[in-house]
Amino acid sequence: MVAEVAGAAAREHGLPGALLDGYLTALVEVAVHDRRLTRAETRHCRDLGARAAEQGVPLPALVDLYMTASRRLWPRLPRLVADARGRSLGSTGLVAVGEAVWQGADTALAALAAGHEEAQREVVRREEAFRREFVDDLLTGRSDVGSLVERAERLGLALTGSHTVTVAATDRPADSGMHLTKWLEDEARMRFGGRGLLVAAKDGRLVSVISSGPAQGRDGDGHALAEAAGPAVARLTRRPRWRAGVGRSHPGPRGVLRSYREAVEALEVAERLDLPDRVVHARDMLVYRVLLRDEAAISDLVGTVLGPLSDARGGPEALVATVEAYFADGRNAASAARRLHLSVRAVTYRLQRVRELTGYDPADPADQLPLMVAVTGARLLDWPATALSTV
Known part of the structure; x- marks a missing residue:
């Protein structure tokens, strides 16, 4: 009974x-x-x-x-x-x-x-340990491809396809023990449907891996995921300001690693340049990767073109910022003045000092390329602080 x-x-x-x-x-x-x-x-x-x-x-x-x-x-x-x-x-x-x-x-x-x-x-606890180990192996390339593909299936990822990686961060490290990663996964799945998705904390940043759609536009789903991951990492770390890097889509497990490295590099370059965009794409950072590939050459260019500005009263920072704003606003002194909260007269005076000290005229088309590259290189290398530290 x-x-x-x-x-x-x-x-x-x-x-x-x-x-x-x-x-x-x-x-x-x-x-x-x-x-x-x-x-x-x-x-x-x-x-x-x-x-x-x-x-x-x-x-x-x-x-x-x-x-x-x-x-x-x-x-x-x-x-x-x-x-x-x-x-x-x-x-x-x-x-x-x-x-x-x-x-x-x-x-x-x-x-x-x-x-x-x-x-x-x-x-x-076992699932979190499995996920941490898998994410670490996936994003460092330490494990063989076959093992990665097999373990990924348990987490709903088909690594034989193409994936895009986003990396979001604030000025406070994101703790892997925090629980909003699950919240972000649920939110993203509601938006992207049954697409493969993985969210985890890695090196103090929030990393998201999503399978690439068959017909992505210029921004694709990586941009939309980054816009969701940014506020999530801000909530994780209780910081209002965030930035997210988006790698390009690549196939296979090694493609995930490549996209991840691109996203991290895009994020770091954007921080160095203090770009205004919250979401930055690796494809838009390619020119900066070219500059950084030969750091000795770009350092030499910065020293040669901008080095004489060190003799200016108050140092070179204000003059470099003025040239940067001048180019950013299409060589419009009035617009650059508004950006810098200066008078037009002050901007034109600074540009004149740049021409006098360096021999390069920001208004001369022939001098624009070396000046633009040198100013960008200075931001990437944190010049002149780096120059002073090596003295």
Whole structure:
């Protein structure tokens, strides 16, 4: 009879009957002998809760299963108890049975929940460790391709396709123990549907990997994901200002690593140049990568073209900033003056000083290229601070 009740309850909820193993028998024993659950029975319920968690059964569903089984058993208990005791139950005896049974059920459910919660925490710990190890191997290139592809499937990524990586950061490191990574994954999945997606903290930044769509535009989904990741990392770190780099889409596991490195480099270059854009793309940073590839050459160019500005009163910083603003505003002195919060006369005076000290005229088309490259190189190399530190 007990097995029949357990089977009916399990079928009603679509769960394995083994999750009720021993529970109903224990309730019958509690009712017959008017006792509490033993330590062994309580420990067994705790083990059943852990088993359910490992099988992915949510706690509410498990509790529903046990309550249904208890409800189905209750009408049969008076007969079972009467047969075991050899006498029928009066109203007083029935009340006592009810108290014993529901106290036993309460103890069982508490043990069940404790076991489920403890096992769930262990499952989460194992999953987080697996994810951290996978992300570290994926974004460092230390693991072989076959292992990466196999492990990625467990996280919903098909690494044989193409992926885009975004890296978002603030001035405070993002802690891998923070929990908004799951929130961002859920938000992104709602937006991008069933696309492969992975979000994790790496080196103090929030890294997002998304499978590339078949028809991306110039910005593609990487831009949209970066715009979601930026506010997320701001919430993670409790900082208002954020910036995100977007790598280009590349195929395969090594393509993910390449896109990640591009996104990090785009982010770092944007920080060096203090670009106004919150989302920066690796494709737009290619010219700066070219400059940085031969740091000795660009350093030589900066020293040659801008070095004489070091003799200016107050140092070269104000003059370099003026040239930068002048070029950024299409060689318009009035616009540059508004950007710098100066008078037009002050801007034209500074540009004149640049021409006098360096021999390069910002207004002369022939001198614009070396000046623009030198000013950009100065930002990338943090000149003149770096020059002073090497003296």
